[in-house]
Amino acid sequence: MCVTCGCGPILADGHAHEMGHGAHDHGHAHGTGPRGLGIWKEPAPRVVSVEQDLLAKNDRHAAANRQRFARAGVLALNLVSSPGSGKTTLLVETLTRLRGRRPVAVVEGDQQTSLDADRIAATGAPVVQLNTGKGCHLDALQVERALDELPLPSGGVLFIENVGNLVCPASFDLGEAHKVVVLSVTEGDDKPLKYPDMFLAADLCLVTKSDLLPYVPFDADRAIANARRINPRLECLVLSTLKGDGFDAWVDWIDRECAARGTLPAGAPAAAALERRA
Amino acid sequence: MHEMSLVESVREIVEATARANGADRVRVVRLRIGRLATVEPEALRFCFDVVMKGSVAEGARLEIEATPGAAWCWDCSAPVTIGALTEACPACGGHRLEVTGGTEMRVHELELGAPGETNACA
Structure with a gap:
């Protein structure tokens, strides 16, 4: 045998x-x-040391995007949230407020359809729709490719609306300056504790749909306290896109971030950006 | 399922490393995943066999080493170890913690087959 x-x-x-x-x-x-x-x-097996990050490839593309944004003096914001938090409505209103004050552009991420891009395009902002198919998040390479079709808004703001998903997009750096997490008051104030990774990855949390606060058992202070339990540095703003309450603070935040990056003062002619970069 | 994307990265890294070392088979893939990383080790295991099919690491064993979560407690002014993002400081019970480590997701090392050894079971 x-x-x-x-x-x-x-x-x-x-x-x-x-x-x-x-x-x-x-x-x-x-x-x-x-x-x-x-x-x-x-x-005997041969053991080889590798020590390579699983996100290394994504991070290389993210670094390239970040350089591109810096060269163009663009503030890139990655908007992340669950589906239905009101990201697109928030974005449409934001673009309307910035119109004529700052150059803008939008990368829209969804699994399917160009419905959101159509809403953005109606504001007059340049937009590229990315469909991820079965994918649950945008990655840096997808954004890099989108930038080939989208003129960067020199001295202005690029909004990247991620796929509605409070889990996966937390892992993927797109080259943005900040992740902005959107939490609507219809979602529950314990959400930051249930989905901590995203609240750790974000620098700003927008608590939206505040006009519904009288009708839902959502405690905005508790939501913010929960978010800061995960990320003590997280900035938080409460606003209503529909009624406009608190919206100015969000636009001010964008202006402040643009100023911090040396992008254009609001309303400055685009030619100034060219001189500044020259 | 971003785990699928992550395991696809594992496959790319494993294939490139095997090629660079002239190996046709990978017996063991060892990952280091921090306890505060944005991935569930069990979900990685779930994807691993599927994603490695047809690669040099088909049939390879996956070993995942969990590395500890590290944070700085602003109230204690001291480094502490935590097991999850929602945990409080083990010393003072506060939540003013800044994550400083344990978010890594790396391919640590590979055990390669001998020269000429393939993963085909024939």
């Missing part, structure tokens, strides 16, 4: 099985010891 696999009789003078391996298909080397009974030893 073969001592390695237990099949068939083994011949005294060597290796061959009289019966072969027959129905089971898993050939192996045979021993070279007396009567062929020595146990074949697998050669």
Whole structure:
């Protein structure tokens, strides 16, 4: 009998099985010891050190995007949230407020359809729709490709609306300056604790649909406290896109971030950006 | 399922490393995943066999080493170890914690087959 696999009789003078391996298909080397009974030893493994980050490829593309944004003096914001938090409505209103004050452009991410891009295009902002198909997040390479079709708004703001998903987009750097997480008051104030990764990855949290606060059991202070339990540095703003309450603070935040990056003061002519970069 | 994308990265790294080392088979893939990383190790395992099919690491064993989560507690002014983002400081019970480590997701090392060894079971 073969001592390695237990099949068939083994011949005294060597290796061959009289019966072969027959129905089971898993050939192996045979021993070279007396009567062929020595146990074949697998050669010692070669262990090689790798130490490569699983996101290294994404991060290389993200770094390239970030350089591109810096060269053009663009503030890039990655809007992330669950589906239905009101990201697109918020964006449409934001673009309307910035119109004539700052150059803007939008990358729209959804699994399917160009419905959101159509809403953005109606504001007059340049937009590219990315459909991820079955994908649950945008990655930096997808954004890099989108930028080939989208003129960067020199001295202005690029909004990247991620796929509605509070989990996966947290892992993927797109080259943005900040992730902005949108949490609507219809979602529950414990959400930051249930989906902590996104609240850790974000720099700003917008608590939206505040006009519904009288009708839902959502405590905005508790939501913010929960978010800061995960990320003590998180800035938080409460606003209503529909009624306009708190919206100015969000636009001010964008202006402040643009100023911090050396992008254009609001309303400055685009030519100033060219001089500044020259 | 961003785990699928992550395991596809594992496959790319494994294939490139095997090629660079002249190996036709990878026996063991060892990952280091921080306890605060944005991935569930079990979900990686779930994807691993599927994604490695047809690669040099088909049939390879996946070993995942969990590295500890590290944070700086602003109230204690001291480094602490935590197991999840929602955990409080083990010393003061506060939540003013800044994550400083344990978010890594890396291919740590590979055990390659001997020269000429393939993963085909024939």
